[in-house]
Amino acid sequence: xxxxxxxxxxxxxxxxxxxxxxxAVILSICKEALIIDISHEIEKFNIRMGAFVLAQAxxxxxxxxxxxAVVDPGxxxxxxxxxxxxxxxxxxxxxxxxLMLAAENDGISHIYEIxxxxxxxxxxxxxxxxxxxFSPAAAYLAAGVAPRMFGPEIHDPVKPSFSSPEIRDGxxxxxxxxVDGFGNLITNISEKMLKSAEISEGxxxxxRLGEKxxxxxxxxxxxxxxxxxxxxxxxxxxxxxxxxxxxxxxxILGARAGFPVEVKKTExx
Amino acid sequence: xxxxxxxxxxxxxxxxxxxxxxxAVILSICKEALIIDISHEIEKFNIRMGAFVLAQAxxxxxxxxxxxAVVDPGxxxxxxxxxxxxxxxxxxxxxxxxLMLAAENDGISHIYEIxxxxxxxxxxxxxxxxxxxFSPAAAYLAAGVAPRMFGPEIHDPVKPSFSSPEIRDGxxxxxxxxVDGFGNLITNISEKMLKSAEISEGxxxxxRLGEKxxxxxxxxxxxxxxxxxxxxxxxxxxxxxxxxxxxxxxxILGARAGFPVEVKKTExx
Amino acid sequence: xxxxxxxxxxxxxxxxxxxxxxxAVILSICKEALIIDISHEIEKFNIRMGAFVLAQAxxxxxxxxxxxAVVDPGxxxxxxxxxxxxxxxxxxxxxxxxLMLAAENDGISHIYEIxxxxxxxxxxxxxxxxxxxFSPAAAYLAAGVAPRMFGPEIHDPVKPSFSSPEIRDGxxxxxxxxVDGFGNLITNISEKMLKSAEISEGxxxxxRLGEKxxxxxxxxxxxxxxxxxxxxxxxxxxxxxxxxxxxxxxxILGARAGFPVEVKKTExx
Numbered sequence: 001x002x003x004x005x006x007x008x009x010x011x012x013x014x015x016x017x018x019x020x021x022x023x024a025v026i027l028s029i030c031k032e033a034l035i036i037d038i039s040h041e042i043e044k045f046n047i048r049m050g051a052f053v054l055a056q057a058x059x060x061x062x063x064x065x066x067x068x069a070v071v072d073p074g075x076x077x078x079x080x081x082x083x084x085x086x087x088x089x090x091x092x093x094x095x096x097x098x099l100m101l102a103a104e105n106d107g108i109s110h111i112y113e114i115x116x117x118x119x120x121x122x123x124x125x126x127x128x129x130x131x132x133x134f135s136p137a138a139a140y141l142a143a144g145v146a147p148r149m150f151g152p153e154i155h156d157p158v159k160p161s162f163s164s165p166e167i168r169d170g171x172x173x174x175x176x177x178x179v180d181g182f183g184n185l186i187t188n189i190s191e192k193m194l195k196s197a198e199i200s201e202g203x204x205x206x207x208r209l210g211e212k213x214x215x216x217x218x219x220x221x222x223x224x225x226x227x228x229x230x231x232x233x234x235x236x237x238x239x240x241x242x243x244x245x246x247x248x249x250x251x252i253l254g255a256r257a258g259f260p261v262e263v264k265k266t267e268x269x
Numbered sequence: 270x271x272x273x274x275x276x277x278x279x280x281x282x283x284x285x286x287x288x289x290x291x292x293a294v295i296l297s298i299c300k301e302a303l304i305i306d307i308s309h310e311i312e313k314f315n316i317r318m319g320a321f322v323l324a325q326a327x328x329x330x331x332x333x334x335x336x337x338a339v340v341d342p343g344x345x346x347x348x349x350x351x352x353x354x355x356x357x358x359x360x361x362x363x364x365x366x367x368l369m370l371a372a373e374n375d376g377i378s379h380i381y382e383i384x385x386x387x388x389x390x391x392x393x394x395x396x397x398x399x400x401x402x403f404s405p406a407a408a409y410l411a412a413g414v415a416p417r418m419f420g421p422e423i424h425d426p427v428k429p430s431f432s433s434p435e436i437r438d439g440x441x442x443x444x445x446x447x448v449d450g451f452g453n454l455i456t457n458i459s460e461k462m463l464k465s466a467e468i469s470e471g472x473x474x475x476x477r478l479g480e481k482x483x484x485x486x487x488x489x490x491x492x493x494x495x496x497x498x499x500x501x502x503x504x505x506x507x508x509x510x511x512x513x514x515x516x517x518x519x520x521i522l523g524a525r526a527g528f529p530v531e532v533k534k535t536e537x538x
Numbered sequence: 539x540x541x542x543x544x545x546x547x548x549x550x551x552x553x554x555x556x557x558x559x560x561x562a563v564i565l566s567i568c569k570e571a572l573i574i575d576i577s578h579e580i581e582k583f584n585i586r587m588g589a590f591v592l593a594q595a596x597x598x599x600x601x602x603x604x605x606x607a608v609v610d611p612g613x614x615x616x617x618x619x620x621x622x623x624x625x626x627x628x629x630x631x632x633x634x635x636x637l638m639l640a641a642e643n644d645g646i647s648h649i650y651e652i653x654x655x656x657x658x659x660x661x662x663x664x665x666x667x668x669x670x671x672f673s674p675a676a677a678y679l680a681a682g683v684a685p686r687m688f689g690p691e692i693h694d695p696v697k698p699s700f701s702s703p704e705i706r707d708g709x710x711x712x713x714x715x716x717v718d719g720f721g722n723l724i725t726n727i728s729e730k731m732l733k734s735a736e737i738s739e740g741x742x743x744x745x746r747l748g749e750k751x752x753x754x755x756x757x758x759x760x761x762x763x764x765x766x767x768x769x770x771x772x773x774x775x776x777x778x779x780x781x782x783x784x785x786x787x788x789x790i791l792g793a794r795a796g797f798p799v800e801v802k803k804t805e806x807x
Contacts, residue, residue, distance in 0.1 A: 003569065013310075014552070015311075015449070015450050016308065016322065016447075016450050017322045020276065020306065020308065020326040021505075023305050024326065024330040024334075027305075027331060028329070028331045034565075035305075036558060036561050036565075038558040040552070042553075044450075044451060053553075053555045054555075056559070057555035057559055057562065060558075060559045060566070060669070061562040061565070062565060065562075073515050075490065076489065076492070077493075078492075125503075126488075126489055127490075127510075128505025131329070132505070178554075180553070180554045182582060220614065221612075221613065221664055221665075222611070222612075223611075223614070224615075233664055233665060234663075235664070236556070236665045236666025246583055281719060282579075283552070283578070284579035284580075284591075284718070285718045286591045286595035287718075287774070289574060290594070290598045290774075293599040293603075294598055296572075296599070296600060297598070297599070300541065304574075313720060342784050343760075343761055344760065345758065345759030345760065345761070346759040346760070346762075394773065394774040394776075395758055395771055396771060400598070
């Protein structure tokens with residue numbers, strides 16, 4: 001049984017008919033598609049958050065998966081609609097940086113503009129290209145239409161504005177890139193970067209988080225510390241996370257996405 | 270592969286086991302059904318909002334789709350359970366107006382009461398006909414049982430209380446029928462009605478919204494105006510919407526569903 | 539067509555990539571699985587609420603369904619990962635009581651520890667066994683691997699801490715075990731127990747709810763009472779529920795999960 005997987009990510013929320021309309025359009029064109037929601041609770045217009053959540057989830061999907069992502073404040077204006085073909089799958093959405101983090105993780109092969117009206121709904125609205133352009137594109141891709149059929153190849157996609165963490169004198173400087181529903185503060189500091197700074201589990205870390213300073217253990221489980229105590233841990237994301245055992249680190253530490261983070265191993269303790 | 274589509278809409282929310290119980294009942298009767306959620310975040314007991322969201326989404330589903338909708342404050346009392354057969358699909362739910370807007374858009378063929386206990390769960394509860402009556406009915410319909418097998422045809426369905434917009438002296442009077450998750454104020458004024466009033470994109474409109482007066486352009490994209498500025502636009506719904514570029518119009522303009530709206534083109538400007 | 543059903547329940551919420559990552563892992567191992575969400579809005583770390591919602595929903599799924607549940611504050615520490623084989627299906631999750639209520643309703647056959655790394659993701663994270671251990675286990679079970687292949691049988695599972703209601707002198711003492719999205723106060727007092735106390739529909743009941751006292755009818759529908767008036771009813775859960783017609787009983791009566799409830803039939807009225 002051939003069953004192409006199409007994932008959906010947006011900032012639409014789940015109250016309105018919008019997500020269902022996208023699914024209806026997809027099933028009208030490719031009735032055997034298996035549609036999986038990644039998230040529709042991306043903060044409105046927050047392209048960076050959408051890019052992070054998409055990149056995290058996309059990594060686990062089978063090869064050949066088609067990802068549709070719509071966080072699209074520039075809908076209906078000059079921004080292009082694109083398909084990115086990667087070594088692992090296909091990404092469909094606005095050319096505003098949203099797709100690039102996930103696509104670069106996969107390895108980008110080609111990027112095409114979606115320009116051919118043959119693969120759009122007959123009536124394209126001013127405000128809902130998720131339904132009228134991106135969903136039909138994904139469904140036609142799932143039905144076997146080649147990416148190059150949708151429009152011209154492009155070489156100047158919009159890049160997302162993610163900063164890279166740095167190490168200097170054993171101090172890692174990064175930032176909080178996402179706060180999850182538990183309040184875990186997910187940094188952009190990878191496990192590999194911790195190794196470069198010779199930090200390993202059990203070490204005591206000095207962490208500067210915005211204005212706050214913490215001294216916490218790099219734990220191997222939340223229960224390494226008391227209930228309501230803070231800790232650092234390499235989370236399921238593969239990044240350093242600052243958490244509170246059975247508590248909400250974001251609320252307790254007053255930290256949000258975008259906060260700068262500095263991490264350093266304590267010496268001689 | 271035959272794969273009947275069943276959609277679900279309710280005011281149940283996603284916290285409780287209720288939506289999953291409906292899906293479990295459907296899959297126990299018709300295991301090849303493809304179940305798609307339209308929305309479970311309809312405001313509690315808000316039949317008008319449910320009717321609007323259902324009608325919007327149903328339009329995009331393939332012919333033959335079976336829609337189950339449950340916003341049902343009268344459950345267990347005198348209100349009937351019905352199946353509406355239309356030119357495009359089938360609707361299952363309470364006879365309280367919830368299904369009628371979508372069904373009338375499709376063109377109604379027949380309406381049947383669900384009365385035959387053979388097509389209900391063995392134990393029908395007092396409070397959850399979504400699970401005990403509507404879900405089994407949808408699943409038996411998906412499995413090929415004809416609508417007339419469920420009970421007698423009826424001719425007096427409950428109609429929903431939607432008002433129609435009016436034009437007089439070039440002034441369109443309507444109302445806000447839905448506020449979406451972005452805060453967009455969706456009116457019941459269609460693109461066709463704007464044409465009747467000789468209003469087209471680029472025109473400056475005077476809008477009265479409850480107590481507030483606005484002078485805004487009928488835009489062709491949100492980005493036609495500055496960030497945080499209001500605009501009018503024919504949205505993805507096909508209706509006139511009052512929005513704020515990258516902002517929440519409902520919060521900024523203090524408007525909610527039910528607010529009266531008057532729209533008039535400015536002259537000589 | 540063989541289409542194994544896998545359900546998911548968690549306290550992850552729907553904002554983050556976590557639920558999609560679980561689905562991606564499942565589909566990578568068993569591409570024909572049909573994945574149904576029970577709820578991802580379980581209150582963070584609330585094992586009792588998760589156990590209740592799982593037990594309610596699981597009852598309606600077809601035989602052979604595989605249920606994955608993750609409310610797992612002890613992830614990465616000493617708690618075991620388990621598979622429970624019952625007369626009706628399979629349960630996969632942490633050994634912290636979460637699965638036991640549903641599994642005991644079905645009738646438990648065997649419990650196995652998940653210990654064989656062959657059936658886990660290659661890299662098991664510290665914090666996300668839902669993705670790295672439970673989802674692969676469910677997918678391998680769906681693909682036909684026998685439960686005993688995952689690890690040793692165990693006989694000392696952690697039991698959940700649910701109290702049982704009691705009858706003395708015609709007074710039933712129980713507690714609120716769940717407050718649903720409508721604000722309905724669901725007790726642990728079953729219809730059968732009401733019968734033991736000779737309580738039937740139409741009877742007037744004295745109810746003590748925390749500090750409050752109510753005198754309400756055991757109704758046969760919400761509409762048996764005025765709008766905004768309280769009532770008692772045997773709900774869709776099969777338990778006695780305290781509700782308010784078209785209102786939120788939890789807010790109006792100031793009651794939450796865990797509140798003690800006493801119910802007694804009035805005499806001579």
